[in-house]
Amino acid sequence: MNSNNDCKNRREAIAALVLDELAPQAADELREHIDACKTCRSLYQALMDEEETINSAFEAIADKSKNVQDDLIGEFEKGPHKPLGRSTLTLSTILNSRITKLAAAAVVVIVAVVALHNGSVQITTPAFGVQDVLDAMNEAQWVHCVGEITYLNVDANTAKEMDLSGVESWESVRPVRRIEKHKNGKIYFTESNIGKTSYYDPATNKITIKYRSPADPQEAYASIADMYIQQIAELEKKGAKINYEDGVYDGVSVKIMKIDFVLTPPLEVNISMVLDPATYLPKRLTAEQTDLKRLHVLVSAQFDYPKTGPRDIYEAGAPADAKVIIVDNRPSPEFLEAIAPYNAARENLPLRHILVFTQAREKSVWRTCVIYKDGRRERLEDRWDADERQESVPTAEDFEAILAWALSVGAKTLKIQIYDGQYIHYARRDLEGMWSVAEKEHSPEKMSHSIIRGLDWLGWPWIYNGKLFENDYSQENNLVCVETHVAARIKDGKLIAAAYRELYYLDPQHEYVCVREERFQRSQPPYNDRPDVKDLDFDPDDIPSEPSYVATVAELAQTDSGRWYPKKIRKDRHLWRASGNGCMSHVSTEFTAIYLQTNPWFPEGIFDPNNLLPEGAQIREPGAKTTFEKDFEAAIAIIDGKDQWSTPEEVALAYWQARARKDCNEMAVLWPGSASWNRQLVENETPVEYVFGKARKAGGKYVIVPYTDKSYYEKHGDYNLKTWLTNEKSTKGRYYIISGN
């Protein structure tokens, strides 16, 4: 006697039988069942009948296509044909700005150079004539600056990275222009009011002109004075102390403005600006930045105020014969119109709420996160890797019960972060239960980079650009679909991250929640070996047809005030990974559940940084080593103590061979710091035979050894996995493993 459930389970097997794709023994067994079961027999018969129809339909299609083939061949035989007219390729490349290429420490100095060439405006120093300075700045049409930057105590690689040894710049607000001409020949010409940046690279003799959305508020200053005020405000936010002194410059009495601040310790910045008491404008700036460990930066700049400046990149010095590449990433008016209600919904997210979210694979919760948010103030508690893998979310819908559960979940690591409206305070409990507390930071922007901020991440991601798109899914579900292209990232001529295409599906019926997100991106090498990728292009041919990542909102819910939000999200990620059975392509599925309470009551002191650490927290003594650090040092001592050491390829090979024979001691040396988790790693693992490619430089002191399992290599002829090595901590420059997949 078969139950209906049994028959339902056999539907796929029956289809496989019809398609002749069932193993012989299973096919025989199923046929026996079909003979005895009316339901299954009926399905089998229907499928077989259809099979004839489908086959003849496709045969008809194939026959018809023969006419097309003949036409095509005839067309080719007529002679060489012109290439098809192709629409101008829209390149969504994002150029790396000059600033972003600098070390973070140097950025502040450069910002200071940009900002401070305009004079003094410290509102608390009326004696100096603030208004006079502002008036003088507004009179100035252009600011011309010649700056020198000197790096001391910097190794050759870092110095190369910071190739900005000197810069000549012009800046004006009307028209909005910023031009930078670097000693290495690179020229940047920015017209931010129209979202246009031109960049000349003498190495390739190319000018890349990039258009971005003019709606981007970056660098939108009303006047030079306004620009100055905003930049100074940024410095003051970082804790800059501004003082004025009388002094002498070129034999003339001047006012000297001093700005001192400590960036992330131990970076200290001291800026000294000479202000001309006759014109109230800055004449000269010196800045000194000291990182007590390794970096010392000196900046000096001279300013003058011409009536005009370069009108285009050619006037700034780019040669007329340079090849021009246009990168146009401006949103269309249709896009802006369509996205406006989405942005409005996004802007109006509830500013006061408690949000609990959980992330789980199957039923096992591996992360719980609680966010308290009241306007700008925020507290986040983030628990990773539950101790008990069977932790499951309470089924009760009572928010208080879920909140209490989320806060009590045992987890291997816990991060707590508070933004009190002014500073970020951060503490972390590590795998050994010890707490570390970071220095408070001033920049709230950092929160969005390091942690999940809540609703805007989970339901209303930031979509700043793109094009409207339609496909079956958007049409069938009445969704607004936005397509965006993100350019590849290239470093030192190598592709380090593949370009991707992303589709966002926004639901206008439910507060424009982004109910589905699809990312199309190649997930694995050998893309980083492609010699043909030279420019930062979005190459449509490089994008897979199937998404590598899909996040779908499986359930929507409403807050007490009736606002819609995503309640359950399913995320499917296509991964390549080394496993006991070789290199596996598989889909990793995660579920995020969101519980939201708007206008909640907050426990007293929840945003108070004094309450950052839980009661009884044990803080790791400064300088005390973690288990990882101890393992690491022991391994490095062994590596450096040997008479001879191997090449990176040999180290990678030796590691995987040791892993195959479950030799944890050897593994712990070749991959320093891995001693504590090696045993868990190899316990149930089936050994795999890998093949290895040649090591290649990966920037800095890192090398990559590509590898793959033998069968994959025999089939595809390339490597889809990487082992990362470095020699950074070895006194003898010996390579060891730091990462691998």
Place this chain on the structure above:
Amino acid sequence: MAEAGQQRSGEALNGADAGATLTPEVLVRKYSSAVLGLCIAHTKNFHDSEDIMQEVFLRAMTKLRTLRDETRVRPWLLKIARRTCIDYYRKRPTARPLAGDMPAAPDRLSEQAARVHQAVSRLPEQYREPIALYYLDGRNCAAVAHTLGISEQAVRQRLVRARLMLHELLSEDKS
């Protein structure tokens, strides 16, 4: 460094070989079934599939020199085909006269074939390519897997699910 140079020269030679041996006739005769299968998967009527298929081969001939490895011609062609399908519909006006529910015109094909094509076009995206390639290109799972760059097991699973969905759609259509 020397090796990198040699590798590039090798690639260039492969490109030249591809251009020399892959004549238009060979390219069209050998791969049109697979290309058509893919076009069928992404269109709602045969007329569009035909147009796109022509464009794919025209594009392919102009880009043939960029093909570095002749053994990869099949996936290379299909990549062009996918892109051409996307471009084809993107360039069309987005406003459509409520066409979503309208059956496609038979387009010189038998009514039966049009009905099957219409049903295939209603399958979820990930199932369309495997099933169209399977029926148009020799009913061979391994070949479909090679063409799509996924495992045979994955192809088999998608085929089976797609076939059951097709059954539902065709039954629905019949009723």
